[in-house]
Amino acid sequence: MKHFQKILLITIPFLFFSWGFFAHQKINRLAVFTLPVEMIGFYKKNIQYISEASVNPDRRRYAIPEEAPRHYIDLDEYGDSAATKLPRYWKDAVAKYGEDSLTRHGIVPWHINRVYYQLKDAFLLKDPDRILRISADLGHYIADAHVPLHTTKNYDGQLSNQVGIHAFWESRLPELFFNEYDFFVGKAEYLENVQLASWNAVIGANAALDSVLRFERQLSLKMGHRKFNFETKGKQTAKVVSIEYARSYHQLLSGMVERQMRESVKMIGDVWYTAWVDAGQPDLKVLIDYKPTEEELILRREELKKWKEQRLSNPRAHETEGN
Numbered sequence: 001m002k003h004f005q006k007i008l009l010i011t012i013p014f015l016f017f018s019w020g021f022f023a024h025q026k027i028n029r030l031a032v033f034t035l036p037v038e039m040i041g042f043y044k045k046n047i048q049y050i051s052e053a054s055v056n057p058d059r060r061r062y063a064i065p066e067e068a069p070r071h072y073i074d075l076d077e078y079g080d081s082a083a084t085k086l087p088r089y090w091k092d093a094v095a096k097y098g099e100d101s102l103t104r105h106g107i108v109p110w111h112i113n114r115v116y117y118q119l120k121d122a123f124l125l126k127d128p129d130r131i132l133r134i135s136a137d138l139g140h141y142i143a144d145a146h147v148p149l150h151t152t153k154n155y156d157g158q159l160s161n162q163v164g165i166h167a168f169w170e171s172r173l174p175e176l177f178f179n180e181y182d183f184f185v186g187k188a189e190y191l192e193n194v195q196l197a198s199w200n201a202v203i204g205a206n207a208a209l210d211s212v213l214r215f216e217r218q219l220s221l222k223m224g225h226r227k228f229n230f231e232t233k234g235k236q237t238a239k240v241v242s243i244e245y246a247r248s249y250h251q252l253l254s255g256m257v258e259r260q261m262r263e264s265v266k267m268i269g270d271v272w273y274t275a276w277v278d279a280g281q282p283d284l285k286v287l288i289d290y291k292p293t294e295e296e297l298i299l300r301r302e303e304l305k306k307w308k309e310q311r312l313s314n315p316r317a318h319e320t321e322g323n
Helices: 001-014 019-030 035-045 047-060 091-095 099-105 108-125 130-147 165-180 192-206 209-227 243-252 258-277 294-312
Strands: 228-231 238-239
Touching: 001 243, 019 035, 019 047, 019 130, 019 165, 035 047, 035 130, 035 258, 047 130, 047 192, 091 099, 091 108, 099 209, 108 130, 108 192, 108 258, 108 294, 130 192, 130 258, 165 209, 165 238, 165 243, 165 258, 192 209, 192 258
Parallel strands: none
Antiparallel strands: 228 238
C-alpha cells in the first residue's frame, strides 16, 4: 500500500499541469531567440527567469480560483462548429453567453489577448520586472493554447477510457523526444491582431484532437500490457508509459508534438515583439540593469492611466484594449 501511495504521489500532479514543467521552460527559453536585436539583449540577460517563471501560472492554479480557466477552452461544450462560431472578442462572447458560462468552460484565447495588453502596458511603463513577469506568463498561456487536449472537456481522456493521456502527450513525449526536434522557427514577426492569432492557435490545436485520442486508443488495444513499466529515479519508483509505447505513439502522430511546440515558440516571440512595437519600441538596453523607484512607477502608471482615458474617449480605439 505504501508503495502504491508513493507512485500515486509522483504521478498524479503531472495529470493536471499543462505541457509539463520541462516543455514550458524549453518553449519560453527558445522564444527568446526569435527576438530582434533591439529586444534580445534584455531577454537573454533574463533568460533564466523567463524560463523558470514559465510555470508560475500552473503553480497559481491551486491558490487562485480564477486561474484555471485561463489555460483551456472546452470547445465541445458549445456544440458543433464551435471553433468557427464562437465570438472572437470578449465583449461579444460575454454578451452572447455570459461571463460565468464562459469562465466555466475556459477562456484561454481571450485571456492571451488580455495579457498581451498587460505586456504592452509594461513596456509603456518601462518597468523591467513587470515586463519579465508578464512575458513569462504570456508564454505559458500561448503554449497552452497549442495543446489539443486543452480544447476539450475530455481533457484527460476521462470520457473515453484513456485517463492519463494528458500527461502522456504533453509531458512524457516532449521529455523523451525533445532532442530530436528542430526549433529553427525564424524571427519574430508583427501580428496585426493578437486576438485572432490566439483563436487560430486554438483552432489548429483542436483540429489535431481527433488524432491524439484515436491513435492512442488504437495503440493501447494493440500493445496491451506493454503500455506501462516502472522507472526509478533516485529513491523513487514511478509507473510510467513505456518508451516502446511512447515511441510508437509518437510516430503515429507524425511530428504533431514537435509542430505544436514549434508553433508555440514562434507565436510567443511574435506576441512579445508585437507588444513591444505597439508600445512604441522602448529602448530595452537601458533596462537591463535598471530598477525604477516606486515613485517613478507610480508617476508612470498615472500617466498611462490618463493616456488610456483619452484613448477610450476616441470611438475609433481598438475595441479589445483593456478587456
